[in-house]
Amino acid sequence: MSKLRCHISISLDGFVAGPRQSAENPLGEGGERLHDWVFPLAAWREAHGQHGGEVNESSRIIEESRQNIGAAVMGRNMFGPVGGGPWGDEQWTGWWGDNPPYHYPVFVLTHHPRGPLELEGGTTFHFVTEGIESALDQARKAAAGKDVMLWGGAQVVNEYLAAGLLDELELHVVPILLGGGAGLFEGLGHTDVQLEQVRAVPAPGVTHLKYRLGT
Amino acid sequence: MSKLRCHISISLDGFVAGPRQSAENPLGEGGERLHDWVFPLAAWREAHGQHGGEVNESSRIIEESRQNIGAAVMGRNMFGPVGGGPWGDEQWTGWWGDNPPYHYPVFVLTHHPRGPLELEGGTTFHFVTEGIESALDQARKAAAGKDVMLWGGAQVVNEYLAAGLLDELELHVVPILLGGGAGLFEGLGHTDVQLEQVRAVPAPGVTHLKYRLGT
Numbered sequence: 184m185s186k187l188r189c190h191i192s193i194s195l196d197g198f199v200a201g202p203r204q205s206a207e208n209p210l211g212e213g214g215e216r217l218h219d220w221v222f223p224l225a226a227w228r229e230a231h232g233q234h235g236g237e238v239n240e241s242s243r244i245i246e247e248s249r250q251n252i253g254a255a256v257m258g259r260n261m262f263g264p265v266g267g268g269p270w271g272d273e274q275w276t277g278w279w280g281d282n283p284p285y286h287y288p289v290f291v292l293t294h295h296p297r298g299p300l301e302l303e304g305g306t307t308f309h310f311v312t313e314g315i316e317s318a319l320d321q322a323r324k325a326a327a328g329k330d331v332m333l334w335g336g337a338q339v340v341n342e343y344l345a346a347g348l349l350d351e352l353e354l355h356v357v358p359i360l361l362g363g364g365a366g367l368f369e370g371l372g373h374t375d376v377q378l379e380q381v382r383a384v385p386a387p388g389v390t391h392l393k394y395r396l397g398t
Numbered sequence: 399m400s401k402l403r404c405h406i407s408i409s410l411d412g413f414v415a416g417p418r419q420s421a422e423n424p425l426g427e428g429g430e431r432l433h434d435w436v437f438p439l440a441a442w443r444e445a446h447g448q449h450g451g452e453v454n455e456s457s458r459i460i461e462e463s464r465q466n467i468g469a470a471v472m473g474r475n476m477f478g479p480v481g482g483g484p485w486g487d488e489q490w491t492g493w494w495g496d497n498p499p500y501h502y503p504v505f506v507l508t509h510h511p512r513g514p515l516e517l518e519g520g521t522t523f524h525f526v527t528e529g530i531e532s533a534l535d536q537a538r539k540a541a542a543g544k545d546v547m548l549w550g551g552a553q554v555v556n557e558y559l560a561a562g563l564l565d566e567l568e569l570h571v572v573p574i575l576l577g578g579g580a581g582l583f584e585g586l587g588h589t590d591v592q593l594e595q596v597r598a599v600p601a602p603g604v605t606h607l608k609y610r611l612g613t
Contacts, residue, residue, distance in 0.1 A: 195569075195593060195609070196583035197412045354410075358593035358609055362586050368411035371577050378410060378573035383600040383607075390598045390607060394410070394573055 185323050186350040187256075189333040189340055190248045192217040192389075193354050194361040199337045202363035206264035209278075211364045217357050220389040221245070230284045240386035248353065253326025255285060256318045258339035259293045262308065273297055277308065288325040290318045292339060315342050337365035344396075345371055352378075353393040400538050401565040402471075404548040404555055405463045407432040407604070408569050409576040414552045417578035421479035424493075426579045432572050435604035436460070445499045455601035463568065468541025470500060471533045473554035474508045477523065491515060492523065503540040505533045507554060530557050552580035559611075560586055567593075568608040 193199050194217060201211030210217065221227045225236030226245040263275050277283055282303040290309045297310040309325075311318040322331040333343060343349045354367075381393040408414050409432060416426030425432065436442045440451035441460040478490050492498055497518040505524045512525040524540075526533040537546040548558060558564045569582075596608040 196586070356607070358595050360583060360586060360589055360591055360593070362583075362589060368575060368577075371411065371575060374575055374577060376575055378575070380573050380600060380603070380605060383598045383605045385595060385598040388595070390595060392571070392598075392605060 185253070185326055185328060186330045187319060187333055187343065187348055188248075188252075188330050188351040188353075189335070189343070189349055190353040191335050191340065191355065191367065192221070192357055193367055194357055194359050194364075196360045196362065197366050197368065198361040198364035199335060199340075199367050200365040201361045204260070204365070209260075209264060211361070213359070213361050214364065216359050217361075220355065220357065220387065232282075240384055241389060241391070244353070244355075244384060244386070244391045248332075251329050252287060252332045253329025254288045254290065254322040255332040255334055256290045256292065256315075256322050256339070257334035258336050259291060260336050261334050261339075262289075262291045262293075276300060276302065279306075282306075288322070289334075290322045290325075292318050315339070315346060315348070319343075319348060337367050337369065340367060341369065341371055344368070344376060345374060347376065347396075349396050351381075351393070351395055353391060356390045356392055357388065358390075400468075400541055400543060401545045402534060402548055402558065402563055403463075403467075403545050403566040403568075404550070404558070404564055405568040406550050406555065406570065406582065407436070407572055408582055409572055409574050409579075411575045411577065412581050412583065413576040413579035414550060414555075414582050415580040416576045419475070419580070424475070424479060426576070428574070428576050429579065431574050432570075432576075435570065435572060435602065447497075455599055456604060456606070459568070459570075459599060459601070459606045463547075466544050467502060467547045468544025469503045469505065469537040470547040470549055471505045471507065471530075471537050471554070472549040473551045474506060475551050476549050476554075477504075477506045477508075491517065494521075497521070503537070504549075505537045505540075507533050530554070530561060530563070534558075534563060552582050552584065555582060556584065556586055559583070559591060560589060562591065562611075564611050566596075566608070566610055568606060571605045571607055572603065573605075 191199055201214035204211040223237045226242045228236040283306040286305040288307050290311050293310050296312050300308040377397040379395040384391040406414055416429035419426040438452045441457045443451040498521040501520040503522050505526050508525050511527050515523040592612040594610040599606040
C-alpha cells in the first residue's frame with residue numbers, strides 16, 4: 184500500500200525550526216543552519232534549477248527521498264508566512280515562485296477554505312480544511328498508488344505520529360543546538376508508536392537516521 | 399589534556415529517563431527500555447560479574463567508552479533514589495552493591511555533605527557540594543592524566559554543556575518515544591556550544607552518535 188513518508192532536518196536537541204518564527208524569519212532564529220548540509224548538493228541544486236554542486240553520502244538519501252512520491256501533505260506554515268501575511272487575501276502562492284520543486288499535487292492543511300492553486304511544472308496546491316485524515320486520503324488518491332510525502336512542519340508531523348498514520352520517518356540530524364523552537368515529538372505524550380531502525384548514514388554536516396513506524 | 403566524556407542512552411524524542419521518576423521507578427515510566435540494547439552484551443555482562451552474552455556492533459562502543467577513564471562525575475539521582483529515600487541517613491551506598499562496576503573514584507554532586515565512601519574493587523564515592531566546576535577539578539586530579547566520565551543524569555549533563563566544559567558526547571539513540579521525562583538539552587536555551595560529528599554506528603536496537611564539543 185501507498186506509504187506516508189516524512190524526511191525532515193532536525194537539530195540534535197530536537198527542533199525542526201528555531202525559536203521566534205515570523206514572516207521575516209520563517210525558519211526561526213538559527214533555523215537556516217538546519218539546511219546547510221543540503222544546499223551545496225548537486226541533487227538539491229538540480230531540483231531547484233541550478234547547476235553544479237557536490238556529491239557525497241547525502242546525495243543518495245536525497246535522491247531516494249524523491250523516488251516513488253505521487254503527492255504530498257504539508258502544514259499551513261510550510262506554505263505561507265507564520266502569523267498572517269499575504270495568505271489571507273489569496274495572493275500568496277507559496278515560497279517557491281512560479282515553478283515549485285514538487286511537480287505533484289500538494290495538500291495544505293489549513294482552516295481557511297481556498298480553491299486549488301495550479302502552478303507550473305505539475306505542482307497544484309489543494310487546501311484542506313477537514314483535518315489530517317482527509318488530507319491523507321485525498322493525497323493517497325492523487326498519488327495513484329505511489330507514496331505520499333509529509334513535508335512538515337513539526338506540529339503536523341506530530342499529529343500524524345500521534346494518529347499512527349506515519350509509515351516512515353527519516354531524520355536528518357544536524358549537529359547544532361537551537362535551544363528552542365518547533366519541537367518534533369513535542370507534546371506527543373505517551374504513544375504506542377513502535378519504531379524500527381532501518382539505517383544510519385553519516386555525511387558531511389548531518390547524520391541520516393531512518394525508521395519504520397508501526398502501532 | 400584530560401577530557402570530560404559523556405556517553406548516555408537517549409530516546410528518539412530526547413529523554414534519558416522516562417516520566418514520573420521515583421524511588422520505586424528510578425528510570426521513570428518506560429525508561430528501562432533505554433538500556434535494553436546493553437544488557438545482552440558480553441561486554442556489559444562481564445563488567446557486572448556475569449558470563450556469556452552477545453557480541454555485536456555495540457560491543458566496541460562499550461569497550462571504547464571504558465578506555466582511558468580515571469575518574470567520574472555523576473548527579474545525585476544517579477547515586478541514590480529520587481525524592482528522598484535512605485540517602486539522608488548515610489546508610490545508602492549506591493545502586494550497585496559492595497563492588498560497583500566503576501573501579502575508580504566517582505564524584506557525586508549533592509547539596510548534602512558526606513565523607514568519602516570506599517567500596518570494594520577500587521570504587522570510592524566522593525560527595526561534592528561546591529558545584530560542577532569543583533567536581534570536575536577534583537575528578538581531573540584523581541584521574542591523573544586520564545579522562546573523566548560524566549555519567550549523568552540529564553540535568554547534570556545540561557549544566558556541564560551550558561558551562562562549555564564537556565569535550566565529548568556519545569548518544570546511544572534508542573528507537574522509542576518516552577513522551578516525557580528527563581530531557582537532555584532541555585532548558586539550555588541559546589548556547590554557543592559547537593558540535594562536530596565524529597561517527598554514527600547503527601547496532602541492534604540502538605544507533606551510536608558521537609560528537610566532539612567546542613565553544
